[in-house]
Amino acid sequence: MIGWRARFGVILPSLNATTESEFYRCLPEGVTAHFTRMGLYDTTPEQYESMIDDVPAGVEMLSHAKVNALMFGCTSGSLYGGIGYDQMLLSKIGEVSDTPASTTSTAVINAFSHFGVKKVAVVTPYLDWVNDLEKQFFEKSGVEVLNIQGLGMRGFEVNEVHPEALFSFAKAQDRPDADALFMSCMGLRTLEVLPQLEKALGKPVISSNQATLWELFNMSGISCSDIRCDFGSLFSADAQTSRAVANTERSAPVSIPLGAERKRLSA
Numbered sequence: 001m002i003g004w005r006a007r008f009g010v011i012l013p014s015l016n017a018t019t020e021s022e023f024y025r026c027l028p029e030g031v032t033a034h035f036t037r038m039g040l041y042d043t044t045p046e047q048y049e050s051m052i053d054d055v056p057a058g059v060e061m062l063s064h065a066k067v068n069a070l071m072f073g074c075t076s077g078s079l080y081g082g083i084g085y086d087q088m089l090l091s092k093i094g095e096v097s098d099t100p101a102s103t104t105s106t107a108v109i110n111a112f113s114h115f116g117v118k119k120v121a122v123v124t125p126y127l128d129w130v131n132d133l134e135k136q137f138f139e140k141s142g143v144e145v146l147n148i149q150g151l152g153m154r155g156f157e158v159n160e161v162h163p164e165a166l167f168s169f170a171k172a173q174d175r176p177d178a179d180a181l182f183m184s185c186m187g188l189r190t191l192e193v194l195p196q197l198e199k200a201l202g203k204p205v206i207s208s209n210q211a212t213l214w215e216l217f218n219m220s221g222i223s224c225s226d227i228r229c230d231f232g233s234l235f236s237a238d239a240q241t242s243r244a245v246a247n248t249e250r251s252a253p254v255s256i257p258l259g260a261e262r263k264r265l266s267a
Contacts, residue, residue, distance in 0.1 A: 006221075013038060039051055076134060119145075131148050148173075213231070
């Protein structure tokens with residue numbers, strides 16, 4: 001039977017051309033990943049707000065494949081509305097399916113908790129207004145952002161960052177006091193550079209695709225040591241531990257940046 005150990009279901013932005021290839025290189029025998037899309041082809045507030053309208057249909061279609069874990073696979077899209085926005089998305093998923101579910105921003109916070117990260121340096125491909133949202137989300141989740149730098153990209157461009165360029169850019173954004181470096185965005189090709197960055201920096205390096213896959217492993221009871229590639233220390237033999245931060249403990253009223261606040265962030 002296909003996916004006799006586990007079948008992962010992932011909803012990706014329609015512009016994402018990276019995640020599937022990274023996941024396929026890492027999945028162990030008996031584990032499969034199944035994908036569908038939600039509309040996001042440009043980096044605008046309007047696109048972020050409309051993309052979630054596609055979530056119920058995506059969940060419904062993935063349920064036809066009898067997946068046993070669901071993922072809203074977008075970092076900025078799952079934190080766009082501020083603290084608690086990821087929990088709102090999980091509630092939206094829960095209205096359609098009772099399959100265990102998570103989001104990429106939820107997974108990243110869980111990865112921070114696993115490593116005991118209190119201070120982080122962040123690398124993104126994003127525009128400044130998206131970086132501002134991400135910094136706010138992390139700091140309201142209890143993690144201080146010492147540095148966050150983006151490449152000023154939008155839309156499909158995020159898939160086109162060469163790993164060698166990403167390595168150099170990411171290494172330069174680290175800070176000595178940071179407990180970890182985070183590379184944000186499911187469109188970034190981080191599998192090829194993440195282990196090398198950990199060796200160069202001497203600290204944990206977390207990426208969106210890595211944390212998302214790790215979360216799916218944990219949700220499905222798949223041993224992290226079974227991964228078929230080197231995706232960093234998050235997948236070390238002792239990485240599969242109980243999460244210290246439960247999703248319900250982070251629930252808070254959703255605050256979506258609209259109107260004048262959106263204009264200020266976009267300026």
